[in-house]
Amino acid sequence: MVVPKVAVCPICGKKTYMRIEDGGYLKEYPVRFNCINCRALIKGTYNISLPGQKGLILYNAKVEECDVDANSERILNADYVVEISGELPCAKVKAFDGKIIKTTPFINATDKIDMMDRINRLSYFVKNMEEWKAWRSIAFQLLNEGSTDYVPEALKHMMGEYSYKCDNYLKALHCLQEVVQEETKHLFYPESEDDIIAGLIADLAVIDRDKLHQFVDDKGGTDTLVSDYRKVIEIFSTFMNIYPNILPAETYMRYKTPEPLLGIATCSFEDLKSFYQDAYESLLSLLYIPVCMDNILMRSDYTSFDSAITGFVNDPGFRGARGSDYAKYVGMDNGKKADLINNAEPIQKTLRIPVNKDLRNGIGHNNYKYDGLTQTITTFDYRRRNRIKMQTSLMDVALDCLGLARAAVVFGEILLFILRQELRADNMHSAIHPRFYKKVGQNDRCPCGSGLKYKKCCRNDIGEMKPIK
Structure with missing residues (x-):
């Protein structure tokens, strides 16, 4: 399951759509990614046991909910997109075209690793x-x-x-x-x-x-x-x-x-x-x-x-x-x-x-x-x-x-x-x-x-x- 959130850069105000892997065995894991525009390092943690915001805490940036257009299903309040997982390699931050991404890091990894081993x-x-x-x-x-x-x-x-x-x-x-x-x-x-x-x-x-x-x-x-x-x-x-x-x-x-x-x-x-x-x-x-x-x-x-x-x-x-x-x-x-x-x-x-x-x-x-x-x-x-x-x-x-x-x-x-x-x-x-x-x-x-x-x-x-x- 992917939890969608938006991070607002504290330096330039640009917004990054975060596709966060939620669930599994890791109760908490660190979050690190850079803003493409000003390169500020955004830091935080994701904790699946905390109430509210699905446990996402950013230390140096604000968090917004995704603003999704009901007709086109496009996210309106994001400039960039990044995948975030505590245990899987992920796609790096890149420019975002507004389209909701259906696949998850977990699905992308299923044919590349032994899932029981994971x-x-x-x-x-x-x-x-x-x-x-x-x-x-x-x-x-x-x-x-x-x-x-x-x-x-x-x-x-x-x-x-x-x-x-x-x-x-x-x-x-x-x-x-x-x-x-x-x-x-x-x-x-x-x-x-x-x-x-x-x-x-x-x-x-x-x-x-x-x-x-x-x-x-x-x-x-x-x-x-x-x-x-x-x-x-x-x-x-x-x-x-x-x-x-x-x-x-x-x-x-x-x-x-x-x-x-x-x-x-x-x-x-x-x-x-x-x-x-x-x-x-x-x-x-x-x-x-x-x-x-x-x-x-x-x-x-x-x-x-x-x-x-x-x-x-x-x-x-x-x-x-x-x-x-x-x-x-x-x-x-x-x-x-x-x-x-x-x-x-x-x-x-x-x-x-x-x-x-x-x-x-x-x-x-x-x-x-x-x-x-x-x-x-x-x-x-x-x-x-x-x-x-x-x-x-x-x-x-x-x-x-x-x-x-x-x-x-x-x-x-x-x-x-x-x-x-x-x-x-x-x-x-x-x-x-x-x-x-x-x-x-x-x-x-x-x-x-x-x-x-x-x-x-x-x-x-x-x-x-x-x-x-």
Whole structure:
């Protein structure tokens, strides 16, 4: 069902006919679109549970009812038209000829996506966001402030739908990671999150433990690992603030046939750029960890890099840190590290970090232009301001934000795997989520990646878990 309303621009007074998707599972979603005439950004929300105006609230513009001519069925009080949906890609704002548009964003999408998948994703998203706002986010805030002891209480000692005795901080971190996995389940597409994580742990499981310990010891011990994990958690908790704004992109990545002319009516570039820059920098600053894991797996030494990195840091023209190849690599610019990601190696290929150096630099140097009508971001050469470096769409930036959050989940799994191995010597043990153990026999290798048999590893922890009624 489409609810018709008219927005009156507070700057130029021009009027935009809003075709608002009403109903479904989203009780509230943000509204963002630009006036064609003066380009003012109109902001608001649509809440289906509020009385009056069908829940439409515009923060910086007035709302009118559509003035429809009874004879011609033309809308008389609109200059432009825009589609608005909280979960679907929509037609961008354009000039309006007065004719009432019969189709809806929902109908246009029915043959392009799996509708049952859409329903399941929306109901899952709404439930998780309600719980996130009510109590889950507190655990992330506590960890970010260093209050690890209170994380289990904040998560109600839950590992997903199971009770879990959090008697050490590693278990608390795994409960926290389960929340991350649950909230980001639908960002993994077309591969499933469980398959990616299970495959990642299987690759890490064969890593040489002595070499791994040497790496951890040299990088500053387990406290440094926990500090790095806090960086990953910060990415995730910040992502939750913009997640409702980019649900149309989560739908768009499932489109059977991409339609690049479609846009988003729930965010502007301003809503996304800070998250993009911060997540980009944080993840690339931690990139040496999965790279070093691949070094151990592939070349038996965390300081032994692939030929591309070795060739780059030993080139006579290399400008950067001095010392060993490892020191040169760690001191390298994040953008160059991104260039040297090797997707042919087992750990790095799971990351799929969306890398756009020109976009990141444009944001960092405030050297970009955003056209809200075409939803196009243009960045320029830092030295030659009239030279275009790149152009991308708001939809693609939103997709990259989803990808950065997805990569953060994988980074968290890598860090917690390393912690599990290191803390075993201190008799500190924890299990991953029970779903990974469902088909495991007593004498099978434990899914947590310890290399031990299940009966000598996680069996007791899993046995203590009880479904929460």
